Amino acid sequence: MYLSPKTMFFNLLTIFIFFLLSPSQSISIPKDDQNKHQNKLNNNDTSAFSLSFPLTTSPLSLSPPNTSKTFHASLVSNSKQNPTLSRRSAGGATLKTPSYNYKISFKYSMALIVSLPIGTPPQTQQMVLDTGSQLSWIQCHNKNPKPRPPPPPTASFDPSLSSTFSVLPCTHPICKPRVPDFTLPTSCDQNRLCHYSYFYADGTLAEGNLVREKFTFSRSVSTPPLILGCAKDTSDTKGILGMNLGRLSFASQAKVTKFSYCVPNRPARTGSNMPTGSFYLGHNPNSAGFQYIDLLTFGQGQRMPNLDPLAYTVVMVGIRIGGKMLKIQPSIFRPDASGAGQTMIDSGSEFTYFVDEAYSKVREEIVRLAGAKLKKGYVYAGVSDMCFDGDSMEIGRLIGDMAFVFAKGVEIVTPKEQILAEVGGGVRCVAVGQSNMLGASSNIIGNFHQRNQWVEFDLANRRVGFGRADCSRSV
Incomplete structure (x- = not known):
C-alpha cells in the first residue's frame, strides 16, 4: 500500500489502484491491491537477479493532508558487475548467471522510491x-520529437523508444472480467486495446493501457516482458513497483525469490543531508544475522471479506511501550473469521495502523506517560490523535522505546529518540493511526517503524527476516 497520512485524501497510486484491484477490500485506503490468489514460486526455476538500489531519505513536505504531492528525485547511477549467482536448470544442473549491482541515489519522502531501468534501451523510471x-x-507518454538519448529519470516513459514494448489487446485473458487474483476494471478502448481507469479520492484520474515491457538491468541481465500498467496521466511521473504475493506482481513475474530493503531515518529537519539505504533483489550479504518469522498463507478458497490474501501477513503477539507490555490479546493481531485483524508488513505505508482495540491501548499508554504534553483537540490527517508540539526529545524520554513483538521472539524496536514523526508546523506525532479511519480492519506495519532495520522477504521459504542496521550508511 502506498499510504502516507500527509496526503491522506490524495495518496496517489494507492486508493483505487489497490482498492479496485481486488474484491476483498481489506487493507487501508491507499493501495488496497486485494487480489485473490497465492503465488506459488518454483524454487527450481528462479531468476538470478542480485541488485542493490541505495535509498535516500528526504524530509516530509509541509503540504496539507488533502494536497497532491509529488516526489522530487535525482539519480546518480553506478553499475558494476557482481559475482555470479547459481540457479538450477530443469535437469538439475547448476547454471551460473551473471548478476549486477546498481547503486542509485534518490529521495525518500514517506515512500521508498527506486529508479529502475525499463525498456530497450532502458529508460530510468521512478x-x-x-x-x-x-x-x-x-x-507513459509519447514525445514528439523523440528525444535522443532516452529521457532523464524525472520524465515519463516513452514507449516509442523501446524495441521490447507491446500493448495487450482486449482479447488477452487478463482483460477479461474477474480473472482469478487480478480483478481489474478494464475495458476495450477505440483501438481494441486493454484499457484501465482509476479514480482517486481527490478526483484525480489515472488511466492507460496494460502493456508488456522488460526491466533491463544490463545487456546480459533483464526480465522477460512483464505485464505493467502504462498510465497516460502525466501529472506525476512516479509509478508503482508492486511487490506483493500476487502472480502479476513484479516479484512474481520476474521470479524473484528474495528481496530486502533498509530504510534510513528521516533527516531531523528540512534541508538536511539525505542518508542512504539499500534495496536488494536477490541475496543480501547481510542476511546471516537476520531473525525470521513465517508468513501466514491463505488458500484460494479462503474468501474472507476483510482479508488480503496476497499481503505479507505475519504473526504479531503484542506491543511494548517504555518497557511495559500492553494488555492486548494476541488474537487482535490475527485474522478472525472475516479476515479482520490481519497484520501485514507494508513498505508503501508510512505510518503504522492498528485496529481499534490495539490503537486504544497504545493511546491509553501514551496518555498515561505524556498526556500533559498532548496537543489538545488535534487529530493528524484524521487518523492519529497522539500529537505534540513540545520538545521531541523530552517527549520521547517520557514515552520510552516502542516495540512490536512478533512470533519467535522477533521484535522491531523504535527507540525513544525516534518515536515521533514530524508532520509540519512544529507538530510531531506518534506514527500510529487508526486503521478503521481508513476504512480498513487490518494492522499495517508501515515504513516509519521499519527504519534502521533490514526487512527481507524470502519468498522461496515463505518468511520475513529482520536485522538491525544503520541504514544511513552504505549497507
Missing part, C-alpha cells in the same frame, strides 16, 4: 516500492 500491492505501473 517507482514506489510497495509490498502491499500487485500491479506495477509507470507513467
